[in-house]
Amino acid sequence: MNNLKKYITLPIGLSIIMVASFTGSALGQSAGSKDADSTTTINSANTPVVEPRQSSDWGIRINATNNRDEPARKPFQMRGAVNVAIGGSVASGFLPIPAGKRLVIENVSAVGRCPEGQRMELKYFTYFDNGDGVGDVNDITFHRIALTDQGTIVGSAVSTANHKVLVFADELIGTSHFQIGIQVNLTGIATQVAQGQITFSGYIEDLPAVP
Numbered sequence: 001m002n003n004l005k006k007y008i009t010l011p012i013g014l015s016i017i018m019v020a021s022f023t024g025s026a027l028g029q030s031a032g033s034k035d036a037d038s039t040t041t042i043n044s045a046n047t048p049v050v051e052p053r054q055s056s057d058w059g060i061r062i063n064a065t066n067n068r069d070e071p072a073r074k075p076f077q078m079r080g081a082v083n084v085a086i087g088g089s090v091a092s093g094f095l096p097i098p099a100g101k102r103l104v105i106e107n108v109s110a111v112g113r114c115p116e117g118q119r120m121e122l123k124y125f126t127y128f129d130n131g132d133g134v135g136d137v138n139d140i141t142f143h144r145i146a147l148t149d150q151g152t153i154v155g156s157a158v159s160t161a162n163h164k165v166l167v168f169a170d171e172l173i174g175t176s177h178f179q180i181g182i183q184v185n186l187t188g189i190a191t192q193v194a195q196g197q198i199t200f201s202g203y204i205e206d207l208p209a210v211p
Helices: 002-009
Strands: 014-016 042-045 074-084 090-095 101-115 118-126 140-145 148-152 156-170 176-178 180-186 194-207
Touching: 014 118, 014 176, 074 180, 101 118, 101 180, 118 194, 180 194
Parallel strands: 118 156
Antiparallel strands: 014 042, 074 194, 090 180, 101 156, 101 194, 118 140, 118 180, 148 156
């Protein structure tokens, strides 16, 4: 685990205020797995904030009506907004995954707002069991979002994206618990609050039973 933490340490330290009481997180890995409270806030050392918009105890909007063709699949939507504070250039945070579940992400939409004259890099990362049943760095995948410039709107440089994808995000691999990570990088220092926002949608299913 020490090697894992060294390998995947983020550029800034994270202080988790409330994400299902997770502690000791390293790039989306959590020390335990519980349902998140109705409000979730993650603060980093330089006060960038992640504010997942929650509409259920899990922080994920789950449609109670099953898919008629595949009743084990339940639709979900979740959104995370990462703020870069004035004077910063990088911010990161995590979105919880329900215990014992896999998110199958089929669509990702995003919007970035940063100071005029700057550009934003926005990405997220997930974990998916590579088949060895051990939750480690070999299971991580980084997903870069291709933002398209929309011009300057209300004093901010705005860029957006909408991608059809097929991404698997496991909450549990072996004995390790994971979350979805989001990271924002700016090309310069923020002279006003910048924000990267991602909305995920798809379906949620139980993780396969361990033999």
